[in-house]
Amino acid sequence: MATPYTSHFPKAILFLLLLLLATATRLIAQQPGNTISGKIVDAKGSALPGVTVQVKGTTTGTSTGPDGTFTLQAPPTATELVVSSIGYTPQTVAIGSRRQFSVTLQEDVKSLDDVVVVGYGTQKKSQTTGAISSVTSREISELPIADPRRALQGRAAGVDVTQAGSRPGQGVTVRIRGRRSINASNEPLYVVDGIPLAAGIDDINPNDIASMEVLKDASATAIYGSRGANGVVLVTTRRGTAGKTVVSYDAYGGFSQALGRVDIMNGAEFAEMKRESRRAVGNYDDSNPAAADQRLFSAVELEGIEQGRSIDYPSMLLRTAGIQSHQVGVRGGSEKTQFAVSGNFFKENGILKTTDFTRFTFRINLDHQINDHFQVGTSTLGVYSLNNGNDSPVYGGGRFSPFGGALNENPLGKPYDENGNLIFLPTPTACAPTPRPR
CATH class of the missing domain: 2.170.130.10 (TonB-dependent receptor, plug domain)
Structure with a gap:
């Protein structure tokens, strides 16, 4: 006759085996994937952006960034990667125990057999006109x-x-x-x-x-x-891709200068040019140059001659201008939902003072696969820009061209008053003769 202990012993063993099996199943299900990364280059060693890297037999994949690198989370059961890009021969790479890959893609010499959509229908790329x-x-x-x-x-x-x-x-x-x-x-x-x-x-x-x-x-x-x-x-x-979420930051800066300058006369050269223009028609008396200058030049011009003033008006408008751009982007998603979010700040200063362009942009691209037949998505763009051009009141407003006006000013003028305020049109126009008093 069996004792109670021996009668329940097989049931205890069976319960223990079932518990161990459930625990092992849970551990296998919770086992994290393998992080795989690498770089894709062409035959010349140049990085290839936008290359698709996918785990063979699954929908898990990603694409390379601008520097040709990629990172993805592969399932524990993954054995091979498929690397493909338009114009290159696809490659299948065994994973094994490797976690870092460097793949070189060769150009597809048979790409002329690709199918190209041409309006209503398709044809081979070699036959596309x-x-x-x-x-x-x-x-x-x-x-x-x-x-x-x-x-x-x-x-x-x-x-x-x-x-x-x-x-x-x-x-x-x-x-x-x-x-x-x-x-x-x-x-x-x-x-x-x-x-x-x-x-x-x-x-x-x-x-x-x-x-x-x-x-x-x-x-x-x-x-x-x-x-x-x-x-x-x-x-x-750009749109999101399934795989690890990637945060990127891109920035650049620079400067610009005037490529060349118009060769203009200084104050003494301009004064002598004006005297010579009167001598040519007999309206300048060299026997009494002081009296002749009084008749020829305005008060501000006479002051400039006496003080040896020579104003380079174009150089007062020009500057070394800067340009900068800063962008932050976040891309990623799952097999069903992908997203791409980016924000950008761009500013460009002009070589003419008070001219600049500033822009803020914010973009969201979102895609979601409802089922095998329906997909929804959105592309949203928000922009705020500010453009300061040549219509600034400091140059008189309207459509006045500041650089053209600066070239018309003669160098004997006085650009600022005693309080430091800008004097608009401080002298008679340089290309127009000063009226003679009667």
Whole structure:
């Protein structure tokens, strides 16, 4: 006859085994993933941004940053990484016990067999007759620019980009294959993240752009109709990727100076030029130069001659101007939700005093996969900008050109009064003769 202890012994063993199994299962489920990092370069050793790095057989992945580096959290069961990028041959890399990788991608010589979307339909890249140019985020980040359209200058064939003005922050004019109309607008159509814009893209921060494509021929009208008659510029902004949250900070600074100066006369040279102009017509009496000067020059000019004054008005307007940009970005997300948030401060001072351009931008790109068939997202941009140009009251207001006015002033003038206040038009115009008293 079995004792109570022996009768319950198998049940106790079974309960203990079940408890150990549940604990082991929980530990396996809670086992953290492996942090994998590395750098992707091309055959020349240059870093490749925007390369996709994905754990094979899963949806876990990320993309490389501007310096070609990546970091992702791989599941414990991950065995291989798939590294791929457009124009390069994909590579499969075994993980094993490694946690740091350096991968070199080779150019895909068969890329001409890629499929390209051309309006209504597709065709091989080698058979594409449309004119398409592309500018990458790496090329854009190399330029200290406020207007993203300047990134097209010299980088897209058939696209003419000209400076609209000299003030800081002033936009540019873009013409794709010349002017098409005399009276109508010649501006191309700008499409940002699939949304056509009625205006330009001046307010978009260049650091938020992932790529820019230019459709230059008539085939663009197959997609956008008559709005694409002047060409189409497709702008794709940066979006979040599944994986580890990445916080980035980008900044640059510099300065600008006048490239050259107009050679102007000093006070003595200007006074002698004015005397010679009267001698040429017989209106200056060299036998009595003091009396002749009294008739020729104004009171402030005579004071300048007596004191040996020589004012360089253009140099008083010029300065060494600075430019700076600071951007903070946060990108990341899960398999279903990805986000990209960025804020930027940009300021550019002009070489003419009191001219400057300041801009604050804030962008949120959010995407969420509801299920296999539905996806929602938002692209939000907030901009505040301030442009101080040549309309400053210190130069008289209106549309007065300060530099042109400075060139017209003669160097014998007196720019400030005894209280240090600016004297507007202190002397008769330099290019106009002083009236003779009767």
